[in-house]
Amino acid sequence: MTLHYRGKAKRILSSLGVEDYDRIRIRKGSLVYEGIVIPRPEIFDDEHLILKLDSGYNIGIHLDGVEIEVLEKGKPIQRKEVPSLRFREDLPYVPLIVTGGTITSRVDYSTGAVISHEKPEELLDIVPELAEIVNIDYVPLFAEFSENLTPDHWRKIAKAVYDELRRGAEGVIIAHGTDTMHFTAAALAFMLHNLDKPVVLVGSQRSIDRPSTDAILNLIAAARVAAQGPIAESVIVMHGSPHDDYAFVIRGVKARKLHTSRRDAFQPVNEPPIAKVTREKIELLSNKFNPRREGRSRVELDDRLEPNVALLHVWPGMPEDMLRYAGERFKGIVMAGTGLGHVPRWLIPIVGEIVGSGVPVVVTSQCLFGRVDLQVYETGRRLLVAGVIPGGDMLPEVALIKLMYALGHTSDIEEIRRIMQTNIAGELGAHLGLNVFPPCWR
């Protein structure tokens, strides 16, 4: 018996044998309502029933003083008939690794329920263009909101990518929640060595159950980049503007979600996008990328990560014990400092103590754009003396993952310093031309 109600409402409804999606008649005072019982999200109160009227509207009815009569038991939601997928010899095989987000689900209009796809055919019902670009298959890994992902999830994704590429995929698409997509993209960049095919992360800022979804263009663009793109890197492919015209290909280690909700929330920091992708074609905007190599992939997997690393956002007046605690609790610390990479004066001795105890401290900037420079002001110079590792033009999140990666391989602080200051996947040493900082009102 399924009934998604709790507390008082559950007691009343279950005593009457009411289940989700049953058709019922409710009498309340002089009023009579007829409709379908809709499951109630758990965070709502336990005093109202949600009824879907025949007009399609949902209303909430307070359960005090109601008489309920079950007219008809609910039917299981019908799966839509979809034509089965045909393999096209002329198109490359590109799997879609599913990690979460709504990109692989649809809405059932009779109930409003969001139903996960079971087959890629259901996705093609919404984005039939994909069938013209790739032979697609689903690789379901898990279904998580991306804020819940951990380094373990990144490992699972990296393994799946490795397996699929080794199996002969020409590229891989990863459907991912957008909150932490840039973390995952960066983690893959460090874990996949000798990458010779595109690894494309894609998501949507407007879920795919709405007609205005950005997922259609994003998926078409992602498929095009994965199947045909010359870029063998871990990249994010999402809208490049509020228009539904083109997406940008952004290097994973240089990508940042810079807006909470806009379609073009992901922007590259400190470098231009690598390419612009329309429904029809890929236009390269940069020649600085690792090129695709033909033939079966010879990618290597190196998924040793030390998850015990902290990212501290420095603020004015930040107390000493905050940092002291982090030094004791974690095996490495990344600080998102102010300006050129500074921290308050009183924290510098503690930084020295932490580094002295063998815990590496990397300094990046919460400005995001530009690079840290610890030689300009006295605070910076003192930090250098205290033994911090300057993070160059790395984003704080990227430095965090890179430090996890470095600590996964060694605990020698000088070796860690060397790794952190050596470019591995395009995360370090960008050319900061005057065209890479984007205020819109210029």
Next chain:
Amino acid sequence: MDINYEKVGLKVGLEIHQRLDTHKLFCSCPSIMREDEPHEWIRRRLSVSYSELGTIDPAARFESLRKRDFLYGIYYDTTCEVEADEAPPHPMNEEALEISLTIALMLGMEPVDEVHVMRKIVVDGSNTTGFQRTALVALGGEGSGIETKWGRVRMATLCLEEESAYIVESKSERAKYRLDRLGIPLVELATEPDIMYPEQAREAALKLGRILRATGKVQRGLGTIRQDINVSIEGGARQEIKGVQDLDLIPEIIRREVVRQLNLLSIRDELRSRDVKEEDLDIPIVDVTSAFSSSKSKLITKALSRGERVYGIKVKGFSGILGKELQPGRRFGKELADYAKVFGGVEGILHGDELPGYGIGKDEVNEVRELLGCDEGDSFVLVLGREDAAKLALDSVRERLKQALRGVPNETRRALPDGNTAFMRPMPGSARMYPETDVMPVNVRPVLERIKELPPMPEDQVRELMEKYDLTEELAWEIFDDGKVKLFERLSRYGVPTRFLASMLVSMVRSLKRESEPVENLGEEHFEEIAKLLGEGSLAKEAVPEVLRSLSRGEYSSAEEYVKTHRMSVDELDKVIEQVLEKLSSKVRERGERAYGMVMGEVMKEVRGKIDGSIVSKRVKEKLEEFLKAR
């Protein structure tokens, strides 16, 4: 046509859409319509899954929707990320909900306990999201509704929803909308189909409109209230007629709709007597361009030069039917043309009952009939266009022809200015709705508790105006209908005679409007200032129409400024009187004191509005006496 409405079983329901005078429903942008060009246009597409599409050729509709660009005009200062679908909606505007609940209670409706916002799928581009946010706030019930001369009209539902974007341009490949209108709170009030006579519908619409205005919280002016009319007759079908802005047109629209349905039913009977079957219409579309290889018709040659072709279908047994009049001046062929336009985006159709014509000769018609295989008694329909568009158009025409054999199809129709209606789209099946998961449901109890008392009903407000301010019933209703009750009450404090005040607010504005003055520029602050100046005696009553005229034209920024430039001192007045007396001296001497009227008339010509009439009268009397004495 004389119609016995009881006999035809007329049933009418109204749906009234009224914009509320608050900020937008799901963001805090102001509910302001703009006149200026948008600051930027955003280009978007919409999509629905292939298998969700409706009746006529879903595949082709799917394709055409996917290729259709929607351009949205945004204003940086009065629209935000929410209207542009770049951010989630804010919580529902509680003031708008409170007004909606007030209206529901005034109509004796039952509010729901918890309001759930829904997404109603709309893919014509009029919402950036592809759906309209709408919520059912109250239901009718036996006790709800309004009284009319013909009996009670019960209410069905009250919904609070967001207004759609304002359409600027619509073509088959793209449509342009402005986002200033999107998201303005809109109350949708629906009655039960209790209305049985065309005039009753007008009365019901008027009464409902007045109840909405009685709240004092609804927007006023063009487009802020719209009526949709649901009409059906026995044996016919329910039609939803959209976008009626003029109440006086409602009875005529209903009359003409009844006529249309009766005519469609007689066409059905005629076709049945001719033994035409639906399967007779399943005949392939034929390219008949070759019939027009040397055409002299401009219509045809232009289309061919654009690279279009001529496609046709035979319509078996329909000879003479397509030319039949359904409504005054509207033939059946026009209905088919509307389908072709809506589904195929083509300009229209040509049919057998109107050809030869449009420069198309008899030979060409014969050639077409031959190509299509038409026999005696058959007609045909032609469409000019690209293959895909023409095919969609003709498929929809064929579908409409089949419906003619069944009677009257359910349709959503558009009101035309003459009282006729045109096909807009098929009546949507049960709406595709799902919950707006970005907005939490609202418990209405705390909002209901905030409503301490309901505003007085329109009749009571008008009676009070009449009694308290000594106004005629007509004037009081005018003030009410213009939404100026509060303004009037405020202005009455300045000590200006109330009848004059009332006539300033309604009749003077109306006559200026009739003279095409831009009276929409007159704000409450203008009226208030005038009342204040009148009360102080700094402005003459006679000048008020001219002050209003100049203010609406924007010639002066304030009434005060007008007064400064127009006021006349008593000295100046005396000079004018002296000049007049001099000019008319012989006549004045002849008539003596009886010359007063003549002198007064001449003087007023010069000084009207610049100084109070009573002062003028006093000075003219005095000056005239002096003048006569001096003799």
